[in-house]
Amino acid sequence: MTSLPGMDVDALRTFLASEGIDVRGQLRVELISGGRSNLTFKAYDDESTWIVRRPPVSGLTPSAHDMAREYTVARGLQGTGVPVARTVAFDEHGRALGAPTTVVEFVDGRVVRDAADLSALTDAQVQANAHALVRVLADLHAVDYEAVGLGTLGRPQGFVARQVKLWAGQWDRVKTRDLPDVAALHSALAESTPHSTAASIVHGDFRIDNTILDAADPTVVRAVVDWELSTIGDPMTDVALMCVYRSPVFDLVLGMDAAWTSTRLPSADELAQAYATASGRDLADWNFYLALANFKLGVIGEGITHRALQGSSAGSGAERAAEATPEFMAAGLRAIKGVSS
Structure with a gap:
């Protein structure tokens, strides 16, 4: 072997x-x-x-x-x-x-990672799958985390404020250049952080390629995978991140033509509304959560390139991941100002 x-x-x-x-x-x-x-x-x-x-x-x-x-x-x-x-x-x-x-x-099924994988699905299957994924996320957020023994997994009080601080600190560690939009977005996030938020199990990285779909019926989700970033926190951070992952520049971060960025899927706004319907939650402070998700992904892209420049093997296209960072930061500023993209 x-x-x-x-x-x-x-x-x-x-x-x-x-x-x-x-x-x-x-x-x-x-x-x-x-x-x-x-x-x-x-x-x-x-x-x-x-x-x-x-x-x-x-x-x-x-x-x-x-x-x-x-x-x-x-x-x-x-x-x-x-x-x-x-x-x-x-x-x-x-x-x-x-x-x-x-x-x-082992869960037998199919994993849809890139545009080529998605091409095997019909348009009707793509739409139905996206709505199935949203329902799964809503079901996750509805789980009583105390009842299933996960009450000590995280600290929901002050979660979003810590997220703002965490990703600002991470930027200081990985930045490869100065970008004025980063400081502006961080300041805007800090000033508009919601004081009262919901609490649920948060996956932390939810999109189509972190699930296994039924081999015969891709509209059925057989398993959600990659739980290492999960915690107890604000469910809206999960929803916003899922939506911001739809940005075309996320391809640069992943180093491939991702399935989840395809124009064949519902738009970010449509996904957010589908989640609100499935979960019964409103989208209060939605602009803040979109801005925070953009801030996080901008820092992640910068970090991938930072590690590549330091000689770490970070995967294909790592040197270009930071090209997405200005786009995410600008999108975050537009979101928090309530300006349509």
Whole structure:
């Protein structure tokens, strides 16, 4: 078997056995994805298939690859109606692979990441899928996080104010040049931060490519994945980020023609209204949340290029990711001023 960085198949088999999981026959492992995200492997024997995830061998900060958080949330959401993979085992101390590792049941289906993947769907399927995703997000935000044991996952009080401060501080660490719009947007966000907000489980990175769709019917969401950024916070930050991800310049951040930026999907305004209908929540302070989401994505794009310039392997197109930053900052300023794009 070809050597896979970050994977030790024998050690994984030993760990699974220690968790009472009977591996039938040879254990085989394939790399599904890596790059800027956690390393994701498909592991299978003669009868069963699992997904194994661990942080990259090197790269981003541990907070961006919180495996304990990911596993805890997925476990808490079992049986809630929010589609997630069945949790199997968690190697908290990295005994097997040298880093915290999650094992969940393999969910068979399709993942739509880029425009080419989306081209396999009809226009009717694309529209229906977008509305299904919005309903899943509304269902997630409706979960009683205390009742499912996730009450200590985050601190909802003051969440958005901390987000404004967090991303301003991150800008100071990763900026590759001075952009006046950054300071202007930060100041506007700080001055207009809502004092009273709702609280729910927040996914933190919700869009089509962080879900697994039914192989036969792409309008059915089989599982939401990539929970390492989730917390207890303001649900409107999830909704706004989902909407701002629709911006065409997000392609520069991802380094590809993303499925979620396609003009075939409903507009950001349509998605927001669909969420309001599905959830029963109003869109109070919506301009603030759109501005904050733009601010965050602008900083993220800058950070990807910053790491690339420092010699980090940040994936294809990383040097160009910061080209999106001025666009996001300008869009954020327009949003918070109530100016239509």
